Every structure is written in C-alpha cells, then in structure tokens.
Amino acid sequence: MSFTKSNTRLVKFARMMVPGVILALQLSAAPPVDFGRDIRPILSDRCFTCHGPDAANRQAGLRFDIEDGAKKARGARPPVIVAGDVAASEILKRVAPADPAMRMPPPYSDHKPLTETEVATLKAWIEQGAKWQSHWSFNAPVRPAEPAVQNRAWVRNPIDTFILARLEKEGLKPSPEADRDRLLRRVSFDLTGLPPTLAELNAFLADASPDAYEKAVDRLLTSPRYGERMAVDWLDAARYADTHGYQTDPAKEIWPWRDWVIKAFNSNMPYSQFTVEQLAGDLLPNATVEQKIATGFQRNHRINSETGAIAEEFQAENLVDRAATLGTVWMGLTVGCARCHDHKFDPILQKDFYSLAAFFNNVDEVGNGGSADGRGNFKPYLKLPSPELEAVVAAKDTELKIAREKLSALDKELAAGQAAWENTALTYQPKWEVLTPASLKADGGVTLKALPDGSVLAGGAMPPASIFEVTAETKLKNITGFRLELIPDAGLPGGGSGRGTGGKGVVTLFEVRAGGKKIDLSRITADFKSEESELNLVLHPADQLKRGWGVNPEMNKLHYTVMETTRLLSPEGTLTFRIGSEYEGALVGRFRISVTDSEYPEVVPDDMAAILKTPVADGSEKARSEKDAKALTQYFVTHPVERRRLSEAVAQLSSERQAAENKIPSTMVMSEMATPRDMFVLVRGAYDHPGDQVTATTPGFLPPMPVDAPRNRLGLAQWLVDPANPLTARVAVNRYWQMYFGTGLVKTADDFGSQGEAPSHPELLDWLATEFVRSGWDVKAMQRLIVTSAAYRQASVATPALRERDPENRLIARGPRVRLSAEMIRDQALSVSGLLVTKMGGPSVKPYQPEGLWEQLSAFQGKKLFERSTGEDLWRRSVYSYWKRTVPPPSMTIFDAPTRESCTVKRQMSSTPLQALALLNDEMYVEASRKFAERMVKEGGASASERLAWALRLATSRPASASEVKILEQGLDRRLAQYRVDRAAAEKLLAAGESPRDQAIDAAELAAYTTAASVILNLDEVITRQ
C-alpha cells in the first residue's frame, strides 16, 4: 500500500498541534486563549527545563513557572512578558527571531522550536492581557454548577450535563443508547471482569421495568467478582507480585495483602480508609491484623538481594520507589523526577522528594533484604494466625526443651572423662574394618582392579575426569566414620598413589549410599593434605569447582582422610560408594575404604590438636585459654555414641519445628523502628552522597499538613485524604473514568503536573472529585454514578465523520469500545466454557504456561522450577495467577499486562500477531474451546445452526445474525468432514488440558465444535467491550 495524500495532510495537521491544545484546535475555531490550556503547556514543554522550578539549572535568573518570574524585571533587565504589549515582550522576539542562532529554545538543546501556531497563540495571549493562572491541579477543586443543556431529556445524571454541554458547544449529538444486550455485556465486564451468563442476560432482557439497568448494575456491584475485577488495576498500581523481582527473582509471600484489597473493594471500604490503612494501618490505634496486612502496599516493590548488593544502595532504591509510587497513585505527579534535582516542570524541589521519602525511612528493614523467613519474606513481616501450626510449633518447643536439658546433663557427665581421654587422644587409633569391594565400576574408560589387601588399583584410559563406583558389605553396626586411603603403588607414576604426573591423584567426591539413600557425612579430616586441597568440596562438591583432597608433594606416602557420619549408621545390605576423580591430570591411582564404629574415628583436627598440646590452665601465660578449653570440651563431648543419639534427636526435633514454622503463612508489612533513621537529600540521587538532612514532610507547594498531625505515615495518609488536598480525589476519579472509557478525563493518568495533558472536561473532573469526597469517598457509588450515566450507555458505533473528528473519543459522543484486559480475556474463556472456578483468595496458583519458561532464564541449569498447578487451580480467576516478575505469565503480558516491576496506572493497549497465536494455540484456550464446544452440543440446541448461534450469543451477549451463523456452520461442516475421516486428529485435539472430556459426544463432532468455539473466542468483538 502507498501513503496517500490524506497522510500528508494529516501529518501537516498534526504538526500544527501542540500538546494540550489538540482538542481545542481540532474542535473549535480560534478560541480565546486560555493560559492553563494553551500557554502553560508551551512554556512547560519548551522553557521550564532551563527557566523553571529547578533552581540549580535555572538560566539568567528567568523562570516561567511562576508569574513574577516572567513578568517582573530582573534587576536592570526588563520583564520578558509585558501584558498587552507585544512589542515590549522580549519573549516573542526570542522564540521567533530573525537570526536562528538567537532562537529559544536554543538549537543545541533537545527542545523543538515553537511552531508558527504556537508563536501566534503566545502573541494572542499577550495581546489579550497575558492573564496568568496557577496550575489547575494544584488548586483544590470547587464543585461547579451543572451547566445548562438543551437536550435535557438525554441527561440521566449530572455527569451527562457536562458531557452534553460540551457536545452541544461543539455542534455534536450524543449517540443513541447501546443495545441492551451489548450494554449488559459492557457493564458486566467493567464491573466484574466477566461476561454475563445467559441466565443473567435473559433476566435482564425480560425485565421491562424502567430501572432494569440500574438493578443489573446493583447486582454486579454486590457480586464478589466486583472486588476481583477492581483489584487488578490496583495491583498494577501497587506493583504487586509473588517474587522479589531482581536477579534470581526469589519467591515472596504477600497474597494476604492481595486478598485484603479484594475484600476492601467488596465491602466498599471508603477510599479514604483504603488509603490510610494501606499507608499506615499499623499506626492506627489498636491496629488489627487486617490493618497491618494492608500496609503491604509499600512492601510490594522489588527488593534486590543479589549477592554483592550493597544494602545502603538498595535501601535508597526502596525509598525512591515508595515515594514515586505514592506520587503516581495518590498525587498523579511524577515526583520521582525530583530524585536527582529539583523537578524540571513542577514545583517539586529535590528536598521535597526526600522529605516525602522520609515518611518511609523508618521501616525496620534491610536494604538488600537481609535474611528471609521460611516463606521468602524479608522483614518486617507478619506471621498470619494459624492455630494448628502454631500448636505444632509449641509442642515441638516443649519437646526440644526437654531434649536439650538431657543433652546438657549428659555433657556434664561426660566432661568428667575428659582428662583420661586427653592422655590418649593424639595417639588414639580407631579400629578400622577394611571393606572388600563386591563390585567395581568407573566411567571414562578407566578400569578398576581389586587387590588382595582390599585396595583398588585404577588403570585403563586417562580421561579428564572419572567417577568410581564401589559396592561392599559390612556387618558393622553404629558406624561412625569412613576412611579413604591413598596408597602408593610401584606401578603408578613415580611410585605415587595417583596416575597424574609424579603420582598425583585428587579425590573430588566421596559419597555413600545405603539402601539407595544418601548418607549424611558431617566432617572430613585428613592426616595430610596438599596446600591446594579444599577438603569440604569432597563432601559438598561445587558444580564447577572440581577440587578436593590431594597429597602433593607426599604422593609416595600413604595418607588417609576420614569422613564422620552425621548419624550412626547400621546398614542392612550393600553400601555403595561414589568416589570422584575429576581433577584433570590427577586421576586417583590406588585407594582403599574402611569403616569403624569407634567413638573418635577422625584424625584430631589441627586446631584441637594444638589445644591438646597446650597444658591445662595453670595460670601461666602458655596455658590453655578458657575459650580453647571450652572448645576442646565441646569437641570431646560431641563424639560418644550416646551423645550423638541425643544430639540427633535434638536436630530432628528442631528441623520438625522449623518445618512447621515455615508452613505458617506470612506477609510483608510496614512497621516503625523505635529510633527513626536520619534522612538526607541524596546529591544527584546517589545513595553514597548524602547532602542536607531533611525531616518527613509534604511538598511545600501543596496545602500543609495540620500543625498537630503526626509527622509519620499516618499523618501523611490523613493529609492525602484531607478534602483540602487538590489531587487525591481528582486522580482517583480520573482512574475510574479511564477504566470505563479507556482514556481518563486527564489522558495522562499518571501526570497531573505541568507536562500532563489538561483535562478534556475540567468541570466534570472537579464535579466528580468533589462528589467523591462529599459521598464519603464511596467507591461503589462512584462506579455506579459513571456506569449509569447516559454518556456511558451510548452505543460505540461511530460514523466515519465522527471518527475522523474525534478518533480517540475524547468528547464522548459515543460509547466506549475498548479491548478486554489480559485477565478479562482469559477469565471470559473460562467462564463461557464453564471451567471457571470462583474460589476466592489464598496462595497464588500456576495455570498452564509453555514448558521451560522459568528454566530457560534461570541461573540453575537443569533444575525444574515451574510446578504447574493441578485441578481447580488451573481455572481460577487470573487475579490469582502467580506473578514471577522476571518471567511473568506470557498469556498475560502478550495482552499488555505490565511486568509489575514498577507502578503502572495505565496499561498499553496493543494488537500483535503474538496475541493471535496465544488465543489460537495456548493449551488453556484449546481446552476452553473444547469445554465451550461440549456446552454447545449439550445446551445449545439440536441443530448445528442453533448451537452456533447459542455460542455466539453466549460470547457476545447479542443474537447472532443468519450470515454469521452461516459462516460458522460452513466452517464447522468442512472441519467435521475432515475429523470424521481423521479421527486420530480429533482425539489429539480433544486431549488438550487436564479437564476430562465428555465421552458421550462423538470425537469428530466435538473436535469440529471445538474449532468453532476457538473461532468465536478469537473474534475481535469477543475480546472487546463494544
């Protein structure tokens, strides 16, 4: 295709426009210049960076963000803007000078020059008296009177007067009301995220009462599904997820907060309380568990626990995230821009930013997480009440106490024998029983030969690495240790014990199994080891570091290593040993394995040997220190068999206790430290460059906190919901509007500042904001108000003329037509197929996703990480799906769900081929199509056309047309004929998903209907509210 001339025209048209005045220019001719709408956006966009609120970078002492800065003389220099005097206004000369080098903004800056239209607008404004206004959103909304309108009959509630007044001014008419069935589908999705059932649809259509629609709205508002739908947007804003989000992205647990949000919406908690509890529930008098759970809002952010992460650095990041999120969600301001410098466009000083962040600086946390609890949570967290598990923990505590007392009594008893032991400790030889190998095996072409003395000699190939497997039997009970000897052999290089140069041989692994179970080995000692040896690696091999025990340079001497068992071992049957020889060029040559039941099997470790050689405390300088004496006693008493048994019991109890404790759900919360941390401005935002100290306070350009308000999170939250706050209510109602119409009255839902777009209907926004406060922040009432307006109820059909005039539907001369969200698309498929499980709350679930997604990006190769849920957890609502931040569920992100790494208040809305592939091929949707097909056959009627019409109606809520049914039926017939011939293909298609298939339906028929169901689930109309 080629780009037609209409394109050129449109580009030209677009070029004339500047942010904020598009609507004005587009919709009416030569309006009087309005500072807030027409001028401030120009000044903000082109001038503020160097002549704005940022004092550090302000040039020539000139600023355009305040009236005095622009209109007052600066010393000897005359003002740049003189009201009514175009000739004297220097600004006009500078924005359009004869010499381009003189131009402002300067050619070398990143800012584009003013367009001719903009210059003309600026000129007209000066001519008209250069009237100044402060930025609209920083003044508290005043409830406007409802404007007069001609077509009063259209008005259903005050919203409509504002919409209609504007339409009438623009010479436009509202669209007729949407068909009732489509309207019910629209409002059902908007309020509950699900389509109406046929029963709900039929009941609504049968209800002829004048308030049938309002009744339907009330039904939807009381549905538990309402809270689940409303929660999704809030979860985006709160950057809620089930993992911490950095690097290995470990799991956390904060779903109790998610459930709190759903409950809060369903119980219609006022927005003011919703705000206060989430920001400061813990600071309320006699805070309840629920109020503490609510404070998880500001613990949802990512936490970097990467090894090596510097705690102070990420403490600063946590604070920045909290302040920026607070700014976006409640204030609609990009306060995060003031992290490194004063805000370039809005009057938010860098100091203000850190003063705001200071409210969140007293949380008892570690910047890089610190150590996690059994649920992956970093402090502060709250263990949820869990009486059964708590009882288990308490019982184990009691048992532990008793066991520990016994242990301690025994230790005292044993200590009496220490002096006798010390006499022989260094010369003591355990009684070793040499094991005779029953079988020998090695990989890499190495051969193993048993020698008469029980030792084994390796030969054959010389691979870089080999693992030897030796089996042997023993009748010994209560085994306390194993000995591995490296024995010199004349046949080996240099007469050493290994096959490497000079007889080098390195043992990299020693592993014992009894009855297939790996035996825990607690300690390894050796009579001699090379300098490079790392003995512990023999017991705990690292994936890469193939080192262990070598005897260089004493290869010609017999040396041995001893591994102690953690628990006394009385094997029944064969012992299997795996001995690693994986150090390239140092294969093990000759070795021998022995076992013992002696109480002190090991070589006395060097540190203990040193203490033993030091005389017992006699007051002299050379004598044993108290610390050493204690260590030796500890060493001594831990060995006897009886002591080991008791100690094992303690360990076992302790691990059972921990297991029970780890099962108790916890959730991350906020709590204050007794001593607040000091807060500083961070110079250029860098954690290691603290500047001036600041205290917690709100930005200076907004109404102050009451003098007696606490300077903590509670005071902050109360300040936000104070009716005097100009932003909170406006920002909230704008997001609600956006939910229904796709775009807010302020299009930039995340920026109500100078660079944000001015509201399309400023009076309506203020009316809604004041109404919200007047109603006591009644969230459900506000939703009801919007969806029962005539504006919302309009049909979304648009004539080409109207679409051209108002492509984005900012004037609301028609109803909204918006693609469903990722969650709605999936939940709808579950709903119409009958798969949906409406169980609420609890730990997040893991529905279908392609194999290997987590594993591919993971640090741990070959380890399975994603465990798919089974049974009903596969079909829960999407709000309960497990959210792994670094690999979020693709069926969600493909449909524009954000990654939840940072606060998002407006989702993208894209259309991509990947969406088509997902809807057509994802196992989840294939299964849903099959279940949908089963319903078609069973519930849809007798004939194919009836069934298809039934299905299309279920998915769209409106009756199917004959031509649509014909298309579907022809496709069905074609594929049915194929499946009748190729029944194997039919069976394969029907095998998708875990849900059982209805065997009563013929496979070919069900497969064909499954394809028809898939066609329906893929229709643009079906994934759209229209």
Place this chain on the structure above:
Amino acid sequence: MNPLREHQLMMTRRQLLGRAATGIGTVALGSLLAGRAEAAPGLPGFPNFPAKAKRVIYLHQSGAPSQMDLYDYKPGLTKRFAEELPDSIRMGQRLTGMTSGQKKFPVAPSVYKFAQHGKAGIWLSELLPHTAKIADEITVVKSTFTEAINHDPAITFIQTGSQVAGRPCFGSWVSYGLGCETDDLPAFVVMISRGTGRKVDQPLYDRLWGSGFLPTAYQGVKFRSEGDPVLYLSNPPGIDADRRRSMLDDIRALNEINEQQFGDPEIVTRIRQYEMSYRMQTSVPELTDLSKEPESTFELYGPDARKPGTYASNCILARRLAERGVRFIQLYHMGWDHHEGVPRQLPPQCLDTDQPSAALIQDLKQRGMLDDTLVVWGGEFGRTVYCQGNLSPENYGRDHHPRCFTVWMAGGGIKQGLSYGETDDYSYNITEKPVHVHDMNATLLHCLGVDHTKLTYRYQGRDFRLTDVHGTVVKDLLA
C-alpha cells in the same frame, strides 16, 4: 507519548488503513488483506541521516567476561603476582558486598598468553584464536565503563540506559524508531544460550527485551530452541494447516462483518495481525530449519553449530534473521560470571563463543552484509584485577568491576581494525578515551542513522531516550 507523534503513528499505522477500508468498502479491504501489507514503518523522519547500518546483531556475554584475560593485555602484572593492589589504583572505590570484606586484594595476573593481530596490532589472548582472524574487521574498545556494580542493575543499564526497571531496551527503541523490514517476522528477536564454562550462572529477565513504556508491540520476541521457537507458534495437535486456514477464514469473515458495523480501525488491525500470525507459522520454521545450510556453514561456525540452542547455532540463526530483514537481533550467552576458577571457567566460555562470533563476521562479510549490519560483542561490566578468594599462580577468581571493560564492534559504520582506549597498568582505571555506556549506545544508534537525542518517547511528561540525558557519539570509532 508525544501526542503529535502518537497521532502520526496512529494515522500511518492503523487509521489510514482503516480509513481506506471504510472509505472504499470491504471489497477493497478483502483484496488489501489478501496481498502483502507493507511492513511496519518507523517514525517519520527516521533515520535522521543516512544510515551506515540497517540492523544490529548484539552478542551480549552475560555475567561479564574478564577483560584482562581476553583483551586488555597487562604484561607488567606477572611480576606483581600476589602483591596488594595499591591504594593509588583502587582509590577507595566501592566494591561489591562479595569482596568488600576481604582483608587482602592481591593482584592476580592473567595466566594467558597474548599476541598482536591484524594491521592495527590488536592484542588478543590465546583463548581467542578465531577472533584473531577477524582483527582487521573489528574495533576493540578497552575503555568502556558503566555505573552499576551488580549484575541485575548493570545488565539492565547497558540494555535500557537505566539501572532501574521500566525503560525500553535497545532493541525496542530501534524497532520503534526504524520499524521493521519484514512483515513475516518480528522486528526484534532475542535468543539465549547457556555457557559451558559456568553452568550455574547469572539468570536473565524478560525485562531485558521488554519495551518498558513503549507500546508492547516493540518488545523483543524470544526465539527458543526447545518447544515452539516462538511461544504458541504451533497449531495444537489435531489442527493441521488446512483446518487452521479455514478457521482463520471464518475469523476474518466474522471480523469483517463487525468492522462494517462499528467502523473501528482496530478491527482491521486485528485482522492483519491474524494474517501475520499465519505467515509466521511458515516463516519461523523455515527460518529455524538449518537443514538446508551447506556443510561449509557448520564448519565455519564450529562444532556446536548443529546443536540447537547453542551460541553457535544462534549465531547462524542471527545471520538468517538478518538476511530476512529483522531489525534487531539480540543474543545472550550466559556463563561469564567467574568469581572463582577463572582458568577453569573461562576457556570453555571462549570455546563456546570465539569461533561462532568470528564466523558470524566472516559469514556476513562474504555475503556482503557486514557493511550494513552492526555487530556488538560485550558484557555488562568488567572484572577485578585483584583476586576474589584464594590466589595461586594457576588459579584465581575475579569480582565485578564497573570501571573498565572491553567491548568490540564491527560492521556498518564502525572502523575496521582499531584498538581504542587505554587503562592503567592494572586494568582498573581508564587512562585514555573513556567510553561510557551511554556514549557507546549513542554511537551505535549513530551507525543506524539515528541521532540519539531525537529518538524520544514522552512518558510521564518527559521525553525519554535510550541515553537518558547523556551520551556523546564517539566519532573516533566511526568509519
């Protein structure tokens, strides 16, 4: 987003098509869809000036290769074995939490031999014999530096220009600005391989190919070696090509009916997306099927080339993607994070990557594509000269080092055969010609004909760009 740009985009990409459709009726719509629509255009005015490179193949070595064992030759260190790193060099600079507690910072000289290669005499270690063969094609920048000291922030920084999540990545910026030359494949493709040097290594994150605040359509599409090459690409079992086509025909016919009634250009866009998804079902398997590659290809790319999912195999795929008009091809090779046992872990990593990387350059060159393809090889930061953990003459580990590391680049717009920048005797601080990550990204964009200060997107009231408010094109690197 800048409303003006948004408007233009909407007009060019969607509404124009929709307008044409509603204006000229559905007969025309039908014929329009039956033929090939034009691939997605870039922004008006882009490229800003004639581009040397049309596309990028970015070979990211995740985990951070050790520069002084591969490129940054420091012969003087041999005699300083185990000496404490002088304070005059370290200058109190911050260290990661992994070594900041070490009592000693002993110098660990590289165990590898170095030699000079090519006309410019570029120093390369013995671990890179194949790279040596392309010495006359590449520019080696030894003076790259970054700001982050740990992996997640650093790799996020080099890919998105910010350490904090949420910004679009390089590939998203480029496909947003320059559009796509193919309508059979995505504009931006990502492939991942695992290193054999260190099997438990740094993870990766979807955000590294995410579009941030740019529209979702610009995010990278991950090509996988296991399962479907593109998520959900294959028809489910029991749906063959004929059934799929007939289903798509039904979907289109029904969507067209709805389009007639509602006139929303989004519906036309969706119809197009379904057609593209159908084409991808053919074009992607054709692309990933290497069976028709001649034997010489596999010889060139080395022993791993036939193994799907290896770096070598991905390099072949990268060339095939480039041939088919894909704008940005991003490879990630894991396994370079060598805190310990550099001499054990580094050689296998080089075996993985040295030959395929060099082969890619040679292959592109012999096909005449190197002139307009920009190839970049590098990690997210460098490694320390001081040893992490125990030091012996044969064995040492190295911690993260943000203050200098080596990146090489080649192809469209880049000088052939150049060693650029110098570091001090310890490969610790840059002494000559520093190249900040933002400078590097600005330079790479320049090769694509993009002024890095002009490729912007308005988000939350600010015009964001890949290079934040920084970055200077390093003219010395340009051909």
